[in-house]
Amino acid sequence: MTDSHFPGKDAILAFIRSSTTPVGKREIARAFKLSGSADREMLKDLLRELEADGAVERGRNKRMAPPQSLPAVAVLLITGVDADGELSARPLTWTGEGNPPRIFLLPEKKSRGEGKPLAVGDTLLAKLARINDRLYEARVIRRIDGEREGRILGVYRPSADGGRILPTDRRHKTEFLVLPPNRGDAEAGDLVFADILPAGRAGQPQARVVERLGSTDEPRAFSLIAIHAHGIPTVFPHAALREAELAAVPALMQREDLRDIPLVTIDGADARDFDDAVWAEADSDPENPEGWHLIVAIADVSYYVRPGSALDRAAYERGNSVYFPDRVVPMLPEALSNGLCSLRPGEDRACLAFHLWIDRNGVLIRHRLVRGLMRSAARLTYEQVQSCHDGLPDDVTAPLAESVIAPLFGAYARLAAARAKRGTLELDLPERRVRIDERGRVAEIAVRERHDSHRLIEEFMIAANVAAAEVLERRTMPGLYRIHDRPSMDKMEALRGFLADIGHPLGKSADLTPSHFTRILRKVAGTSHAPLVSEVILRAQAQAAYSPDNIGHFGLALHRYAHFTSPIRRYADLIVHRALIRTLGLGVGGLDDETLGRLAEIGEHLSGTERRAAAAERDAVDRYTAAFLADRIGERFSGRIAGVSRFGLFVRLDESGADGLIPASTLPDDRYDHDEAAHALVGQRTGRTYRLSSPVKVVLTEADPVSGSMLFRLADSD
Template identity: 35%
Template sequence: MNDITKDLAYFAKYFQNDAEYSAQKEQYGRAIPSRDFILELLQNQPNIGFEEVASIFKLRKNWELDALENRLNAMIRQGTLYLDSKEKLQFINPDKTYIGTVSGHAEGYGFLDVKGEPSLFIPPHEMKNVLHGDTAEAAITGVDNRGRRIVSVIKVIEHGLTEMIGRFYRHEGVSSVIPENRKVTQEFLIDEANTLKAKNLDIVRIKITDYPSENTIAKAEVTEVFGEEMTVDIEIMQAILEHNIPHQFSKETEKEIQEIPDTVLAKELTTRKDYRDLPLVTIDGITARDFDDAVYCEKLENGHHKLYVAISDVAHYVLRNSAIDQDAYLRSTSVYFPNHVVPMLHQKLSNGICSLNPDVDRLIMMAELTIDQSGDLTHYEFFEGVMRSKARLTYELVQEIVDGDGALRETYDTLVPHLDNLYALYKILRRARNERGTIDFDTVETLVLYDEDGEIDKIVPDARFDSHKIIEECMITANIAAAKFIEESKLSVLYRVHPHPDSAKLKSLREFLKEFKLGLSGGDEPSPMDYANTLEAAKELPAFNMIQTVMLRSLSQAIYQPENDGHFGLALTHYAHFTAPIRRYPDLITHRAIKLVLQNGDKEQFYPEKHMVQMGEHTSMAERRADDATRDVMDWLKAKYLERFIGDEFDGKITSITSFGMFVELENIFIEGLVHISQLQGDYFIYDDARHRLIGERTRQQYRLSDPVRVKVVESNPETKHIDFELISPVVEGGNDKKSAGERAVPKRSRGKGNNDSDKKSRHKKSGRIQRDDAAGKKSKKRRKKAKR
């Protein structure tokens, strides 16, 4: 107990201070600390677990441990204690309130998401007075039988949603709208004067006029009528509103944008380095509309390569704290939907003066980078400049040129040497990437092709050429240089950080790898090379796809933060986004920092670190928000597309295993659906979380990640975005080898519904009770069984 402070010696002598303990000891001859004394301990020493409490009070006998376990569980049930996500005991202060964001659920309950705290449970009767997305203050009123802290909402501080898409209903003269957002379970009444003559079952857009509370019912007015059929355009608007994505520029921004010129002015060039004669080109996808990067490469006499990466000088036009800047920060990222974009910047900037279109002058930030034959960045400089793109090239075109297409090489003869140099540099950088241990997962990316109505025509594998990787390596190198340049300046900016995997995920991953006689080196902090070595060792195994999937899911999510903690996945010590200021706000911050240094500006006037922490949290949130919104639209499109295949059978592979079933991706269609566990006939199937499988209790039939199966499409519902499959045939190969290492440890059957619980955790976490692991042998095992009953 080295981490327990000296003042806890007081508690170790509880028998001198705890009156209830003394009375119990005298009457019965045995006793443990009283509830009040335990509470006093936890108020003084939070974040301790069962074993620490027992140690502090010097409880060692089996009956003492049993009694303490029972007392703590009773205090949890009564709502005076709770177990947090790390299984530490926490005291519930009835006078403490929490402020967080309300997250609704289709079943009527919700959660209050509080920074740095496990989510707080909002029961259905409390959710009637708040909406999903609200910022609310709440107090804990107890703990449910799953160990979740229950809260009562005190007040709503700020409403998150103002508009919604919903279905209009008219019944016996009463008009109402039920939102399409399933996280909002309230029905909104509509006064007859505010219906816009919507018909029953029309899809409408509403503006909330009265929010639900104890004294008011939810009311709204219809602002737009769409008709009965849901379309992709309405679904996109639904996602924008549901995720509260800013999508209209302020009047102030519209006014400021008129002051920005359509062309580069002569007075803007006086202090800039002129790159207009350099054969810089843009290389993008065929559907790209805005071009914010251009490249050129030459080979030096010493064998090194000099790479020029030109990035649109957005910071020149978007002045800090301007209305344009404030709108850009609120959005923080462009959001890309099918045939629709919610841009971070006004189109006059993103598609106009900031887009590096061919044959026009454009202001840029230039990174001049020198790379040696080993792929090391040996020198870098940044300049404010002006350029004139010599061509707008596509990935497909560049690939054909570097592959040696004679006709194309003749057509683009002035650019061919530069493109060949780029290709040679790419090979050097790629080799260096492999040598430093960058984690490269061999996954299939897909491309969605749309019909004239904006709905899915088909989904195909996305061809990824070396030309894609050329630009990727150029941008990574520029981002490395930007991070190093800024670190030298001592300015506080946002680094793109990919944290190391956390200990719990590492433990689960290593347990899983044991089944295949694989390991992961590196101890508590494995390196990217350790991951790469394990992937290489697994390549020849039949279960490689499954192993790769589990390893990918063990990684953390990349974030923006002012502390430079490196990028784990890319195996880099320095990384900051610099190359996409048109569509990412952190890149704009990076540009401002570099420009401040180049102009010898006052560093004290730059963003303070406290402000930068907040900006990192906001921009990271906006990135997740954009991903969630685009995923929602894609899920709708996929469910809509698969409606035409209901009743058809397909081959597929298992992509995810859960306690309530398995998700299967259809072969050649690349759409996932759920095979619910109730569809698995002939046995009781147990969820083995550690080995990512479902296994039959009697037959030992098992279903694992990447196993091939055949399924039938039984439901595809765009409204709920649910796709359900029926299993036609079991695993075709590889999943039923009873001699596999996975058969050596079969988990015990859960009680009750078991497999049908979509939130299943280990039992003690689900119940929120103390269930200790001690060294008392069979007696302690017997006690644990008794505690579960």
Template identity: 35%
Template sequence: MIKRSKKDTNNNESGSRHALPPDFDPEVPSREVILQYLRANPAPISPETLATALGSSAASIGFDRRLKAMERDGQAFFNAQGQVLLNNQLEFIAGKVQGHRDGFGFLLRDDGGPDLFLSPREMLKVLHGDRVLAKPDGEYRGKPEATIVEVVERRTNKLVGRFLKERGAFIVAPEDQRIKHDILIASSDTGEAEHGQVVTIEILQQPTRHTQPLGRVIEVLGEIDDPGMEIEIAVRKFDVPHEFSQATLQQAAKIPATVKPSELKGRIDLRDVPFVTIDGEDARDFDDAVFCTPVDMGTEKRKRPGWRLLVAIADVSHYVRPGDSLDDDAIDRGTSVYFPRRVIPMLPESLSNGICSLNPDADRLVLVCDMVIAASGTKAGSITAYQFYEAVIHSHARTTYTDVWAALQQPSGPAGQAMQPVLPYIQNLYQLYQLFAQARIKRGAIDFDTLETRIVCNPLGKIERIEAYSRNDAHKLIEECMLAANTCAAEFMKRNKRLGLYRVHEGPTPEKLKSLRDYLRNLGLTLDGGDDPTTTDYARLIKAVRARPDFEVIQTMCLRSLQQAIYSPEQAGHFGLSYDNYAHFTSPIRRYPDLLTHRVIKSVLHGKRYVPKLDDIAAAAALPKGEREHALWEKLGLLLSARERRADDASRDVEAWLKCWFVKEHVGEVFSGRVTGVASFGVFITLDTLFVEGMVHVSELGSDYFQYNEAMHELRGERTGIRYRLTDAVQVQVSRVDLEARRIEFRLVKGTGFKELKASMEPEAPGAKRVKRAASTKPTALQGTTAQQRRAAAKRSAKAATPGKTSRSGKAGKTSRSR
């Protein structure tokens, strides 16, 4: 059971029992406070007047030292009269701190420039996620380094970790490996926590270069191996909202469970139309229902065959209005978060699984995208006309991908018989899908074929097995219907000159394109298109290599070269799908951007204009009206893109935790696998039968010097000639599982695959660089998980650190109706 500590009074004892440096004066205003005052009061000011204005003693030695330190770092300077001024000449770099598990970090610059290395010493001042100002400070191993001069915003005020008692002191070791500080807890602030338990703490005092952070326990989550603990940790670790406000729950409780007759006014009545939903077996919220029938196109004399496709989407915007409690919680979440066996919904269940869900045999309010698609000629599979309108439907059947595919293959079989009343309309959908598929090929959309896996858990929430599954044509049928509706929504906003959020997926950056071309060149392959390849160029390459044994690797490299999809008011198209206009419209129950698209469309239908409101964008108030509206949408796009990534990070963290628990039962066992990632410090292996990835450290590859060729993604032994490349088959033994780091370690079985891995005598590939000789045992940085060991490992690892990110193989994602 999760226990929350009672609200305590202010505890002045917590900081007194920890020794501070002799020159540390807690009464001295921080740099942040001094800088804020100097910005607000730019006129020269004497140190004494400044100290008094900030509530400090004019004779304070600590205050004088702080001003001199700020002068040394270029933040302030003294004029000839000895007065203090803000140094506006020095250009500081603003950005966000990204911690690393080995103690160092990076500054992710707001201006998009190259990341700056932050030494472990600099990381003592901050926590992962803090926003800072920094100044460039030389280089570290050829990469730019920075010194933090001001913490602009503290982003970590709460965190989750293990409560430990070490040598009479209480500490919390954060679960987030990017935070290397142990949080000191006063004995009066431990609540009911016991040694080893997982707790949530509130930060009472942020870290400085001289002091550790202080905190107090506010919640006891339980033991580390309690069922569902991995989810409790993830939602707190990534700050995922997981409890609805009382106001939201009260508002949701007042919404009727059925559609009222008064709500049908102004809506098209489609309750007699045999709409169906097609989803997975475990789906509970049904955003969309579909119906398809043949139609005649053209004039009476020149009739042409066509299809009419109706995609009905839950009218969530009817129930969730701008500015109400439901809306506040929905935008705070941004999206539903999916874990094995549990969902953190964007909306309360009474809406997501109830009145908004298009459940069978129930009246539901919807927003319909009604499309006409050509069935022949040069425009076959293209949408020739569409319209949006509000309606009410009555879903005639809830079907699954498995049953629909079985019915399409054998209409007279059990599945076909069970859905006999709606089977003709499903067969219509399948014929339309085949047209869509042909049009997809014609427009040059990339057809990536990635392996997808599904985690099957036991009643206790632990992994029972991980299994591969393939998407059948029923999945693809629904996906194409959703893609069609999404393109219409984007085109509708554009045609009516309304701002909104588009789903933007841009092509490769010049740097990523060069990396991909270098890799392909070494394989004797080329990507057409010069400096600006199109989706068709990518699709042509993927098709050409589909029969190759290294197809999966080439496909992965192509995927890595593309940018991440985001939400933006700038319509830049969707590169992967080869659409000029694309938005998210079909999942308003689980995605806030879709809800915004509904509001824009409905405002047009009602002759109005929808403009979102954000409390935290005061700077936009000074802009002209048109620019102000654009700034609001731009801010929303950034916000919702970040919340989408937050949900993905939390889901991946839970999956990594579960996989570590799963593999713990197999330590010492030998498995076959394939190389799915190569780095200078080792190779990543995915097991063929368990579908989990782990690392073989370079120290386990044998007593040889290994050269890392970044262009070829290859490690090659200088003496033996053995090389490890993507897709190489190997045999490994599970040697260690580190649950804290979510890391699985393998040991290469001696002699495995030597003939296959032994390279022929050929000249050394360009771009290869010599890496550290393999040691006979694992480096200390990979051992031990206690706080003391981790701190020591951080110092050692920082010496060998090189700024940048190691790219690893892409993971199989969830099946998505619209991308």
């Protein structure tokens, strides 16, 4: 029983979150007047529970802070200066998810005759104070001597005193001076890597060109910027290329012959590789009335990419393929990714195939995995399959309409019903599609359409992924699960408060499920609150990851889930294939003992390469979008507020999905407070409120293709 004087979890969590620096047990005990060994033990247990919930993290000095907080004292690198001369910085080292919090430096208290002022590229030791989860203030303790650390990617421009480098990273607000001896072979408009040097005259930050990457006049440079900025490997070792070139389709031998089954691939019209094929029929087993028999066949990458080989090392380093509007950086060499591992129609291909049986309710009742040889009957697109299902077949789909496509939709209807019943999180998030013309320029940016044919493939893949996880778990075989944790306690409480404020309370149940969120989304569908509620629920979710420790997939409402269906482009799927081959005794290419001992490390690495790829893809799309809109400066657009910070409003345009910033300094005359809980900026004098997801009319004032950044101002009518 808890003593009446002892604070609850919420009170202690609120104290930790309100502190500007990490706190220890001594500060907490002093704040709540706790004393004695009993109190100390209770506090220790409560902090351990908060840490297990993910509500706080324990630093090296055992002091507690909200997740991904920075320490009280840290080494910083100054990265930019705004128009008002305010310096911003980042931690010199950052191991958390996504980008580090923003740090603004408080003005230095200088004595007369003191040294040069701080400038971009300086390294310093600073005392940090947390404003909120994403923002800190820093007070300089001392500079750290020596050359500035860091390397920038930027565009070289000649100038009277040598040249300038304009960083491609939008967080860098300052140009770097390049003196003639430091220019290298850079020409006007070249994309270059440069080392940051100590400040020169009048504190002007300097840089030295170390590598020339090519001209930014070439539209395809936007993807190149993203590739280099995020450190994505692009060149395969000679040994890996040789292994890929020497590979060949295996003979049938012990494999199951699937070549007479009309498996088909269904992908986007712009797909570069085809690693999954599907087929379905009504189950003839009288014990399974109205049930279905499905086959999901996946390219047998494990046959060609063996543990410890040059191909394996190169694939692991990449972690996954990265997709840009104009190119792909593949995880495997083209001889495999677009050749032997791509399920081309009419060609024999090695595969791993799950036979899946579902009942009339769409529940997976049994499954069997085989190593087979298949021959795709057709390469179909989502649009083709949907048109055929809607009664408008073309020359390719007409012969397949009754025998192949209709059964696929029959099985899908059962799987969709099962999905609805178990209550998954149904967030309909639009995806931008950038279409490039023959000259490499943006022809169109539009929201990608989603059809039932897309959902059909998703449900078939989910069924196969569940089957893979079930095999691993049933046989106690270590592997990698795709895990998605429940939202953290602090995010849930913030979400509850927000939803209650707009009249849609979320129950206090400690056992919230995705269906609770989906019910609220259905309630607000079609109302003015719908976009806002979707956005806030999305932001409350945890980030999915790879781990050998299965905690289930919260968003899909599944107890076990493992990625199995894309080994051409995801190394995690290759690990799962190898684990299945080993535990089921399916031949060569199984998981090796060395990998078994490193699964936790591998999961962390692959979660990181996945985030790296997503960030690079997003950056490239932002740059292409900025280039597409660069000649529309001054035009009006409609959009919605997609983010709120003390610096301004982030707006997403309805027409293209483009994102840009309305600086707070350009908002109607007032001083604005950032109401973090309400996701809003509120005018102190007028009460004028700008809230997340509110519709706005804006005028485009700046579009920079090199950095991918855009600036807006509110249209006069707003």
